[in-house]
Amino acid sequence: MPLACLTDFQAFARERLPKSTWDFIEGGADDSFTRDDNIAAFKRIRLRPRYLKNVVNVDTRTTIQGEEITAPICISPTGFHCLVWPDGEMSTARAAQAAGVCYITSTFATCALEDIAATAPRGLRWFQLYVHPDRQLSKQLVQRVESLGFRALVITVDVPKLGNRRHDIRNQLDLKLNLLLKDLHSPKERTSMPYFQMSPIDSSICWNDLSWLQSITRLPIILKGILTKEDAELAVKHNIHGIIVSNHGGRQLDDVLASIDALAEVVAAVKGKMEVYLDGGIRTGNDVLKALALGAKCVFLGRPILWGLAYKGEDGVKEVLNIIKNEFHTSMALTGCQSVAEINQDMIQFSRL
Ligand SMILES: Cc1cc2nc3c(=O)[nH]c(=O)nc-3n(C[C@H](O)[C@H](O)[C@H](O)COP(=O)(O)O)c2cc1C
Numbered sequence: 001m002p003l004a005c006l007t008d009f010q011a012f013a014r015e016r017l018p019k020s021t022w023d024f025i026e027g028g029a030d031d032s033f034t035r036d037d038n039i040a041a042f043k044r045i046r047l048r049p050r051y052l053k054n055v056v057n058v059d060t061r062t063t064i065q066g067e068e069i070t071a072p073i074c075i076s077p078t079g080f081h082c083l084v085w086p087d088g089e090m091s092t093a094r095a096a097q098a099a100g101v102c103y104i105t106s107t108f109a110t111c112a113l114e115d116i117a118a119t120a121p122r123g124l125r126w127f128q129l130y131v132h133p134d135r136q137l138s139k140q141l142v143q144r145v146e147s148l149g150f151r152a153l154v155i156t157v158d159v160p161k162l163g164n165r166r167h168d169i170r171n172q173l174d175l176k177l178n179l180l181l182k183d184l185h186s187p188k189e190r191t192s193m194p195y196f197q198m199s200p201i202d203s204s205i206c207w208n209d210l211s212w213l214q215s216i217t218r219l220p221i222i223l224k225g226i227l228t229k230e231d232a233e234l235a236v237k238h239n240i241h242g243i244i245v246s247n248h249g250g251r252q253l254d255d256v257l258a259s260i261d262a263l264a265e266v267v268a269a270v271k272g273k274m275e276v277y278l279d280g281g282i283r284t285g286n287d288v289l290k291a292l293a294l295g296a297k298c299v300f301l302g303r304p305i306l307w308g309l310a311y312k313g314e315d316g317v318k319e320v321l322n323i324i325k326n327e328f329h330t331s332m333a334l335t336g337c338q339s340v341a342e343i344n345q346d347m348i349q350f351s352r353l
Contacts, residue, residue, distance in 0.1 A: 005327075006283045009307035009320055013084075016310055020171040021083050025306050028250035029163035034258065035250025038281030041258035044351050045290045050336035058332045060325065062340045064275060064298050065152055065220050065241065067124055070100035071325045072340060073288055076246075076279045076300035077128035077154065077224075079108025080175060084310040087111065090119045091309060095317035097123030099325070104128050104154050104300065107141075117148040126152040128224065130159065130201045135212070138202075142217050153217055154244065155210075158225030160203040163252040210238045222277075225252075227262040232269035242275045249280055249302045260291060267295030285327025289335065292343040 003009055014022055028035030060071040075096055081088030089111040096103035097120035105116055107130040117125070127150040132138045142153065213221060220241035225248060226232055235243055245263050247256050256262075259280030267276050278291045279300035291299045301324070308320030337343055 003311070003319065004323070006304045006307070006320060006324060009304065009311050009316070013307040013310040017084060020168075020173050023167035023171055024080075024083070024165075024173055024175075025303060027165050027167040028254065029165060029252055030254035032250060032254070034247050034254050034256050037258040038247070038250055038260070039283065041260045042281055042283075042287045042290060045260070045348050046351050047286065047289070047331075047335055048347050048349055049334055050347075053336035053338070055333040055336060055338060057338060058329055059339050060329055060332065062298065064102060064277070065222075067102070067151065068100075069102055069124065069298070071288075071328055072292060072296075072298035073282075073321065073324055073328060074102040074298055074300050075104060075305050076244075076249075076302040077104040077106035077156070078302050078306055079106040080110055081306070081309060082110035083175075084306055085313045085316075087313070088309070089116050091314035092305060092317055093117075093120035093123055093125065095308075095314045095321065096120065096125075098314075098318055099321040101321060102126060102298075105150070113144060113148055113150075117150075121149075125150045126154050126222070128154040128156055130156060131205050131209070131213075133200055133202045133204075139216050142213070142219075146217055146219055151219065152222055152241070153213070153219045154222045154224050155213065156224045156248075157231075158227075158246070158248050158252045159201055160205070162201075163248070163254070165251065207234055207238060210240070214239070224279075226266060227256055227259075229265045229269035232266040236270055236273050240274060242277060243270065244277045244279060244300065245296070246279045246300075260287075260294065263291065263294045263296060282324075285324055285329070285331040288324070288328045289331040289343060290348055292340065293345055293348045295345075 062072045081092055085091055089109045093103055093116045102124040104126045106128050127145040222242035223235055223240055224244040225246050226243045243266060245259050245266050247259055259278050263278050275297040276295060277298045278296040279302055282299045282301055288299050304320050305317055308316035335347055
């Protein structure tokens with residue numbers, strides 16, 4: 001039976017993957033309240049369609065940081081793609097290139113950055129950085145990324161410490177034993193540097209350190225994980241180029257707002273001075289439309305990409321992207337939008353339930 005929606009891929013992946021891998025992908029932090037609320041919150045928003053508007057030609061294209069994408073649906077950084085498919089991130093990169101969307105490659109990628117860039121040379125790629133306590137290593141990595149043609153640096157701010165993932169504790173998951181994180185290694189050393197030396201994330205990083213990052217790269221800097229107006233205003237003050245409103249798919253601090261519920265506050269705070277994106281809980285074309293109506297320029301998918309990868313590698317990710325892009329096209333037509341620019345706040349209302 002063909003798979004018809006993103007949750008069909010979820011069911012397939014659950015069957016196919018070993019339990020510890022499935023739990024690692026699917027799990028949230030603590031009670032997984034925020035992970036589940038990311039999905040539930042979209043269902044609290046209702047659509048207000050407009051009819052008789054000629055939707056023969058619906059155009060889903062848009063831009064992010066000045067670059068065209070075929071739809072405002074891109075790929076969030078997730079680590080360890082080789083856990084679910086043999087050539088992991090390389091398959092993901094090819095699928096993103098074929099779909100004409102942006103792929104944010106994680107610091108915890110399990111293929112070398114050189115190989116990811118080479119396998120999809122025309123694809124739009126951003127790089128997600130966890131700043132390492134050894135700033136020299138981070139600097140080398142940023143320079144490597146820039147020379148490989150990645151077009152933006154995404155700094156994930158919501159992991160000063162890893163969230164409490166109970167299922168990984170119960171499963172005694174040890175990613176170190178399974179995989180080498182090749183992207184952290186210099187090209188020469190990339191198979192010899194042990195994971196445990198390379199994996200720490202700098203918990204001392206502060207707003208003032210952003211100027212250091214800005215001094216070592218010409219790439220636009222985007223902060224991923226901002227949830228409040230206070231931090232959004234600081235991002236404007238520090239000349240940041242974009243924000244991804246995100247709670248890490250509910251894997252870091254539990255009991256925070258669902259991403260979609262935090263979006264309007266951040267959009268209002270930046271006053272149009274930078275693009276605002278969103279990830280967390282996007283599963284349908286209607287979800288994409290709701291996020292854009294609340295001011296997101298584009299959304300990103302986390303787990304659904306891994307479900308597609310587990311299904312059929314590159315082809316599975318292509319199918320996931322294709323299905324949600326088609327759903328979004330339908331959502332636009334059925335609400336009376338010819339172009340992404342027409343999507344606005346009047347198209348939604350919050351349900352009283
Ligand atoms: C298995 C897994 C690994 C992840 N790895 C990273 C990572 O390396 N860096 C990062 O910034 N976010 C990471 N995330 C968070 C995602 O970028 C994203 O915020 C989240 O998955 C979006 O929610 P969704 O899964 O509901 O789409 C990871 C998420 C998952 C599920």
